[in-house]
Amino acid sequence: MNEICRDFPILNQIVNDERLVYLDNAATSQKPKEVIDAVSNYFLRDNANVHRGVHTLAERATEQFEQTRFKVKNLINAKSEREIVYTKGTTEGLNWVAVSFGTQVVKSGDEIVVSYMEHHSNIVPWQILCEKTGAKLKYVKLTKNGELDFEDAKEKITAKTKIVSIAQASNVMGVVNPIKELAKLAHENGAYMVVDGAQSLPHMKVDVQDLDVDFLAFSGHKMLGPTGIGILFGKMELLERMSPLEYGGEMIDFVELDHSTFKEVPWKFEGGTQNIAGVIGLGAAIDYLQDVGYEEIEKKEHELVEYVLPKLLQIDGLTVYGPKEPDKHTGVISFNLDGIHPHDVATALDMEGVAVRAGHHCAQPLMKYLKIPATVRASFYFYNTKADADQLIKAILATKEFFKHGTI
Template sequence: MFNLDEVRAKFPILDQEVNGHTLVYLDSAATSQKPQSVIDIVNDYYNRYNSNVHRGVHTLGTYATEGYEGAREKVKNFINASSTMEVIFTRGTTTALNKVAHSYARANLSEGDEIVLTKMEHHSNIIPWQQAAHATGAKLRYIPLQDDGTITLEDVREAVTSKTKIVAMTHVSNVLGTINPIKEVAKIAHENGAVIVVDGAQSVPHMKVDVQDLDVDFFAFSAHKMCGPTGVGVLYGKQELLEEMEPVEFGGEMIDFVNLYDSTWKELPWKFEGGTPIIAGAIGLGAAIDFLNEIGLDEIEKHEQEITEYALEQMKTIDGITIYGPKKRAGLVTFNLDDVHPHDLATALDSLGVAVRAGHHCAQPLMKELQVAATARASFYLYNSKQDVDIFVDGLKKTKEYFGDVF
């Protein structure tokens, strides 16, 4: 049974005041807060068994390796990968997507091939493909958006053709909250001989993800958006694809044998983890997975849906507000308020202790599609309450009134 008070009590950062007001944190799409259990396990690593992994035979090295590789096993189970060999630790979603674009794309694209994207992508799922296209002569093709910020499978079928080699798509839009039909898109991609690469940064923290059921070829996400530490993330890839790919970073940890004029690589997953890995981060990610599993992803998703629906209802009572995205959405609301610039709005809310995001959200092509320069965004997670929403909405009303008086 989901108990919000018990959940909130596990996050020490929420028990504070900002600018004389109780903190209302509505920016979890940018980064989530961390429960005490995750903070403690990272501290425990540094306090008790800080050591490098894999090559050391001493006791601390053994503990560190067990923690690091144990986290990989937890990730495998969390997303239902078929093997830990398919779980690559990275610095985050951006690095994971870049690994695919540099290693797989550049080796498999030729002039005239096509990479299919959507117009709702985060810059991290656009720029690497632009660079791959520049390097290979491939072309980018974009699936159009409907008025409500969704895509249709008809448009996907029109965009994905025999020329398509890669389909790159976000699972959940960080701006619109749109939940894309990844399983169906993957089927279309595979029918046309293409692979599908999915940005899962906004889905894995909030809903159950089964990479085998979705039948995705590559899937990327970050720990810091799912109650874990910053600076660590995951690239999932089907083993047969990863086996064919070359590393993009070279040095220690990822090698098998080094000679004066050539070298060989370790087996998966280590051939993609050059250098000392993000040990504490991976162990912290493992603790975050334990935390989310204990509460239950189904319960978390249900709670977020209730909070988001309540927020939409309350926000729509405010004159002059524009809300972007579909009716059925993940746990965030992106909006503008009359002629108040989003940065001014965010500053005014911050003065009331309410933290929201303002700007283009690393989605400038989408901002152009929406015909705005910037927006504000409130994003919700398992620790948010209806009371948080009430304080937020009251802050919007006060901000509107203040700027109305000024102008």
């Protein structure tokens, strides 16, 4: 076990009589002790509601709660901490943009552009918006290599386009999309750029000012933080145009008998008691990621993909989906074994201590585009090792042998 692995207590265990190799990081990452301690310390020492109290516990909780907003602002280089809105995850953030902002700018005859590689969270809200407004949803094609076809994007994004919403990194094929170029193209056509950052923020430095995106949504649990906490970044002038989606306590300014006024951005979106422990845990996760450094994270993941991808490609009967070049991959690698259902492969790998995911990965349009029902997905993070990669390869070979001859 390397030094970083020691920070993640859950990794030090035996599963099915084998050393645990956790390769389901695209679904959720594991949590370092620093994050676990931050959440635990809040409940042990500072458990109180935020913003509402003048007593010491409430003030300490509020300070930590708002500190995380500054940490996120610095992490993504937003202009102001007020451009950072707490959500429960990427899904909620994208839905808020579609419902609160999309209904203002999208009308009948307009177009919304996504790609075939999108997660359902970045498809369904736009489908519903199109149904309500009479707009049309268009999909950017992929190249034979599984990358976004930018030439097709230039054809699909036109003066009719009002919103372009694309994942910065694919949760199935691990490709990274040219968000800066897409944002420029969208803005040249008078459209707004929305980004699903669920698979990018854990793995790479993201600068919203450099990318010039209008909205960015991401989740804490994929980047070492707790579940149930996410971030919606929006340019201030756009957030100020949006209406709250929940009404009640905390987000109000004044309530009269026949009307109410709301707090300013971002607090007008944060009605009710928030996931305070989750926010504090996310702050600790950001601290940890910053301490490791994104350059180091990208280096470690690139070394792992460079090591394991060629070995996977050498396995007879194994098909990798997406780019075959390590330089074009995040730590996400999806594959299938000929003649064996992905769920059976995942179950067999689990018996060898290797945790992967099998299914359509909330990307059914992509599965149909690839003409497959599902894949096996191994997703690496910076705490994984070459020994983990070796155990994956060994387990795949053992699985092939078992389904061929019935023995391991």
